[in-house]
Amino acid sequence: MTVFLLQAAWLIPAYPLLAAVASLAWSPGLISRTGPRPCGYLNLLMVAVAFGHSLVALTALHTNARAGAEALYRPISFGWTWLDTAGLRVGFDGLVTEPALIAMAVITGLHLLVQIYAIGYLEMDWGWPRFFGSLSFFEAGLCALVLTDSVFFSYVILELLTLGTYLIVGTWYNQPLVVKGARDAFLTKRIGDLILLAGVIALLPMTGTWNFHGLQGWAADLTNNGTPLPMGFQLILLALIAGPMGKCAQIPLHLWLDEAMESPLPSTVLRNSVVVVGGAWVLLRLEPLLELSPFVQAVLVVVGGSTAVVASLIALAQVDVKRALSFLVSSWLGLLFVAVGLGGTAVADHLLLVYPLPMALLLMAIGTIVI
Template sequence: MYEIVIQTAWLIPCYPLVGAILALPWSLGWSGELGTRPAGYVNILMAGIAFVHAVVALAIGWDLPPQEISYSWLHTSTLDISFPIAVSTITLTAASVVAGINFVSQIYSVGYLEMDWSWARFFSLMNCFGAGICGLVLSNSLFFTYVFLELLTLATYLLVGFWFAQSLVITGARDAFWTKRVGDIILLMGVIAIYPIAGTWNFSELATWSQTAQLDPTVALLLGLALSAGPLGKCAQIPFQLWLDEAMEAPIPATVLRNAVVVGAGAFVLIKLAPVISLSPILLTTLIILGVSTAICCSLIAIAQIDMKRVLSYTLSAYIGLVFIAIGTQNLDSARFILFNESFGMALLYMGIGAIIWTNVTQDLTQLGGLWSRRPFTGAALLVAIASFIALPPLGGFWGFLQLIDGLWLEQPWLVGVILIVNTLTAFSLTRLFCMIFLGKVKPMSERSVEPFWLISLPVITTAVFICHLPIILRNLDLLPSWGALDTMFAPLLVWSSISGIAIATVIYSVDAIPKPVKLPMPAIQNFFAYDFYVQRFYQLTIVLLVATSARITNWFDRYVVDGFVNFIGLGTLFGGQTLKYTTSGQSQFYVLVAFTGIILVGLMMGLFV
């Protein structure tokens, strides 16, 4: 009985996919007068079954050694592609987290989209998200991992464009899709290139191969860059960070699932590829530089935003930047722990602000204030999420950062300073978000705000309670980093970096003596941060302009050179035909003259060329 649960772990991503397929009659309008609500309930049921199966499989396989379950997918004389499923504590834990957040976010969706007319389409796409990410974490094949990443890209495009009647939604979906496509195409090059080099797509076999591989440094660098491009795009890291901001046009429940687990999927793939990318020290340094740049830049950008969803999107990019630092320095356990903690913290943050947007009908921070007296439960949940996201003991963020610092101090101590700076900026940004919403004077948009009804409040409170108990659960399972095994010298610095960010933001945004909105002495600097360092404008003046100019030149060349030459041949033929028809006189001596003239001309030409 127990063995069956482990052997059928491949069904975990299938349950959500089946739910999406079962909802097709409602999605296509074949349900008649039943409405679309049954489609939502079917999808929630299948998401719940996937979650239960993942948790039970994790409980059964906790003490079992890792194993692989392989199914043949394509077999030819020269190619054999199998679908291997990695069943281990790490993969089943990841699948449980993904399936659990998918289930909770769909329950949250029932309340948030209560009045929406397209339940079937939304819940089906949510389960496509869930199926893709569950398949990705369980897959032990680079080829099928790429397939699941493509499914996530498609689901992102469709969910961001869910409310397609709005122009900004269409623009956001298109930009998010094309930005991620750039990384996916480069990743596909890496997937194709690595097979003839390593002879396999299996992650376990790639790890074994990398131990003895003797690659040219240039080949190793190019291969690693190609394999890293897809994860960089999925994780919204520099230079692909703009798509996550554009994707904020999606409904909040979709954003909960995407930003909690889907954005981190790229980093999870890169962790699996760590043995391969470690073949190039230059690539590891590049990942560290990109992670540091994204973490610091996006933390600064988040501080200057007034849209609460965009504050969290840039904060997430900065947080994932720390994961890339951990991967670049080969601190893979720290990378996994930070990703694990980010999933729950970000899910709670988005569900919390979603509850505020649902009742206040605004996401502009300047229009909110004084909600603590009206929304204490939502405020308390957001405080828990903020505390778990930054380095405040005993919650998960503190342990993840401390473990990472412990692995960095001896080899690259300057990165410890980066982590402390990013933690301070993140604490400042999230505290600023909280203060602008819950503290200060009550504003017109928050005058009549109340706690949302239970279908929205229940997932928020449940997730907050779970996060509070998470350190106890991890300690009982021996997953929490051991205090004695870590260098605790930096624990006070971590805590003080969090407290300093919280204190500065609290003073600035809760003291009435400081005028609001807060403005820097030099508006140009504030605008520089608010407009994402003008990166979008830079892309428009460089890459977009180059592509547009190339398109215009190509269009001109095609129209006037290629088509012009073809048209010239056609016109010449018509003109020649019209002209030669007048030479048909019926006089034989004229024909002989033309023939001899032609022979003489041919002879002269042959003489010239010979």
């Protein structure tokens, strides 16, 4: 049974996605009959199922000798074709790897804590279906992001997460500051997404593939054969890092995270602990390509180092503890950018792994500090 759940780990994003779609059924007419609570409990149940599946799959990977060896050295792959025409094939290709299972266990576990927290935080709020459905939509997108092996679909999922940010930040849409925060977060992240799209489109004719493992092999062949970088490739790499810069709130695309604090605190917990890490995940997957260009690595060091220093200084001057933590998020992820730029992939992985849970617990305890 555990081996089957490991092989079916690609279903994990489907549980919260199903809950998000089911949340649409709570129309205003139905809410007047049942109240909003059943929708919140349904989302909580599906998130718990996703978390349980992630844990069982991760346990099976390490305890079952046969399944573990196959999954570690020959990861389970899956995929389907989305577009196949005129010699162009675009498909969603995914891999169930050990890092992906660990990431999904962290994502679903923190989502479970956040939704339990949100039940108490929004006890008297009638916007449960919209809020809980958006949280589940976010979880589905993040789990799909760690599973996909395609840089094109990574871009697509990052776009969906940008839309999800707009919906969640704008939960209390009758407040002017909330509307401004949602709009600024959406537009700022869209700048990075559009530049990322240009890089993704230009990447395919040059490398012949959008799969991360295919790109890794292409970069290795380029290095082993001593072939010079194709013309314009450094511009493509600069475009590819623009998306992670926007998602990770790096200078100059850093102000949206501070303004997004106008959203309910449970969504802030989620956004500052795991959502911003989605951009860092994509950056780490692109690391074999980034190693080909010392100039792009230097740009990462400058951007990350500047953000780490400037954001820390801004945090010191804040009188609102939530805003101080938002700038510290940018600062921490700036250190991760520096690690990637210096070629310290192991250090970057460590910074990524130890970050989400402490930040989530800090934000969950922030109400007690304020009181």
